[in-house]
Amino acid sequence: MTAFVHFTTRTFVDTPRPDGRLPAAVFNPSRLDIDQWARTFRAGGYRHVVLTVKHGDGFLLYPSAHSTYSVASSPYRSGKGDVLREFTDSMRRAGLSVGFYFSPPNRHDLNVERSSWNPRYPRYGYSAAKGNRACPVPERRVAGKPSFTFRTDEYNCVYLRQMYELLTGYGPVTEWWLDENGTSHTPRNNSRDAFVPPPGVSGDPTQRYDNAAWHRLAEALQPGILMFNGWGIRWVGNEQGFARVGGEWSTLAVRNRPGTGVPQLSPGGAPGDRATWAGARHLLWLPTEVDVPMSAGGNWSWNPGERQKSPEQLWRIYTASVGRNANLLLNFGPDRSGRIPEDQVERAVGLRRRIDRVFGRDLAGTARTAVSADHRVVERRLPRPVTLNWIGLREDVARYGQRVESYRIEIWDARQGGWRRVGTTTWNEKGEPIPDLDARIGFQRYQHLQRPVTTHHVRVTVTASRGTPHVSALTLHRD
Numbered sequence: 001m002t003a004f005v006h007f008t009t010r011t012f013v014d015t016p017r018p019d020g021r022l023p024a025a026v027f028n029p030s031r032l033d034i035d036q037w038a039r040t041f042r043a044g045g046y047r048h049v050v051l052t053v054k055h056g057d058g059f060l061l062y063p064s065a066h067s068t069y070s071v072a073s074s075p076y077r078s079g080k081g082d083v084l085r086e087f088t089d090s091m092r093r094a095g096l097s098v099g100f101y102f103s104p105p106n107r108h109d110l111n112v113e114r115s116s117w118n119p120r121y122p123r124y125g126y127s128a129a130k131g132n133r134a135c136p137v138p139e140r141r142v143a144g145k146p147s148f149t150f151r152t153d154e155y156n157c158v159y160l161r162q163m164y165e166l167l168t169g170y171g172p173v174t175e176w177w178l179d180e181n182g183t184s185h186t187p188r189n190n191s192r193d194a195f196v197p198p199p200g201v202s203g204d205p206t207q208r209y210d211n212a213a214w215h216r217l218a219e220a221l222q223p224g225i226l227m228f229n230g231w232g233i234r235w236v237g238n239e240q241g242f243a244r245v246g247g248e249w250s251t252l253a254v255r256n257r258p259g260t261g262v263p264q265l266s267p268g269g270a271p272g273d274r275a276t277w278a279g280a281r282h283l284l285w286l287p288t289e290v291d292v293p294m295s296a297g298g299n300w301s302w303n304p305g306e307r308q309k310s311p312e313q314l315w316r317i318y319t320a321s322v323g324r325n326a327n328l329l330l331n332f333g334p335d336r337s338g339r340i341p342e343d344q345v346e347r348a349v350g351l352r353r354r355i356d357r358v359f360g361r362d363l364a365g366t367a368r369t370a371v372s373a374d375h376r377v378v379e380r381r382l383p384r385p386v387t388l389n390w391i392g393l394r395e396d397v398a399r400y401g402q403r404v405e406s407y408r409i410e411i412w413d414a415r416q417g418g419w420r421r422v423g424t425t426t427w428n429e430k431g432e433p434i435p436d437l438d439a440r441i442g443f444q445r446y447q448h449l450q451r452p453v454t455t456h457h458v459r460v461t462v463t464a465s466r467g468t469p470h471v472s473a474l475t476l477h478r479d
Helices: 034-043 083-093 107-111 155-168 211-221 309-320 342-359
Strands: 002-005 048-054 099-100 133-137 148-152 173-179 226-228 251-256 282-285 289-293 327-332 369-371 378-396 404-413 420-423 426-427 433-435 446-464 471-477
Touching: 002 342, 034 342, 048 083, 048 173, 048 211, 083 099, 099 155, 133 155, 148 155, 148 211, 155 211, 211 226, 251 378, 309 327, 309 342, 309 426, 342 378, 342 471, 369 471, 426 446, 446 471
Parallel strands: 002 048, 002 327, 048 099, 099 173, 173 226, 289 327
Antiparallel strands: 133 148, 251 282, 369 378, 378 446, 378 471, 404 420, 404 446, 426 433
16 A cells, blocks of 8 residues: 655645646645654555655646746745655655655646747647757766766656656655656647647647656666556556456566556556467566545545545455555545645544454464465365455465466355355445456455355365466455
8 A cells, every 4th residue: 555645736726727827826835744644644554655746737846956836936934845855754754665756747837838948839848849959967967976868858858857856865766656658748728738839839739758768767866666657567547446356467568678668568458468468578567556536526636625535435445456466556635734634534544444454364363374286276274163254365476476367266165065166246436246256366365255154164276377376375354
């Protein structure tokens, strides 16, 4: 589980505008308390936190040498504040690792900021028209620090220089979160971009993204950093909090060489299925992250009067994300004071307590896990019967990767004197119960039984796998 935090200009207005035209002066938390954020995350069981350092509107939570649209132009601490510094210091004091959301689209640079390469154009967009130049990163060399030179366009040059600021000035960074990156963005006159070409300017306004350069710089400055929507972590494909029924693959086949552009997956099935291997050149580890707002209205930033998802909704989201071999990225929205509201705190703590109550205790206790010689049958035999309605499964992914493609769950039925297969259910986004698939396992799989069963003997048989399976845990639980 990772905590996500959206905190930017749109927090401070009743009608958010994503087009980058809100003045920086609206950002002014009255009593910012990031230590309170950290206490909330620790109580919720989080170990990692991702902050929106820059959302699509372009506003920066730190003072950058390459933009005036930041906290340095806001009333917060009379323009001397650095929210990112406070955030990283507070999280690390609490023992939490940090990640940065840094939006590729920048609508302030599209709609407000003029190009320094050609003043006829905005700073963002028109990549082909403005062309490429040599881009030293950083702009001016710093003694004792690494430097780079990329040949790229104006906006990518700015983006790379800001990456350098963040990845050299704020300590270790675990995750770089890219949103809407793809390969390019063509601005349009819609509710998000609200783009109107400058007078006398025609041609293609597309902004291309130099993903390969971003990846090279990030890896050079923070070796091992995970790039979300890049070559480290894969987006699940929705923002409802649900991974695929049957679980996610962490091993994916891609067509292009890792580190070049963005991963190119083949269609034809769930990412990672054998059907998607056609035309692939590489098989790589690319686990799934599931991002979802806590707010019932689906907003990422705080909005006055907005309710949060119910405890039951959050429980279903957890079991349909973490329980389907994915990382849950649950979003918090600090309010205008700069604190996480109490209803969000209560939800976080309540979810943690339920997780601990159900999955924190294995009903099988110290009962030995028996594995067959071919590693395809895993059993737990208990000294006395227990009643359960959840099964937990894990593969030893650290040593062997993810291999299991399908399996069946059986219990010993004392009345019938034999093994009986049990069915499993899950929920869809509407909260309706649906059949689950006994398919992929990976790092963590939780499956809900159709009805509670009482037994002293449970077994799981792997029916299909990529090579020898290595199921490392079979646990029993009851809600």
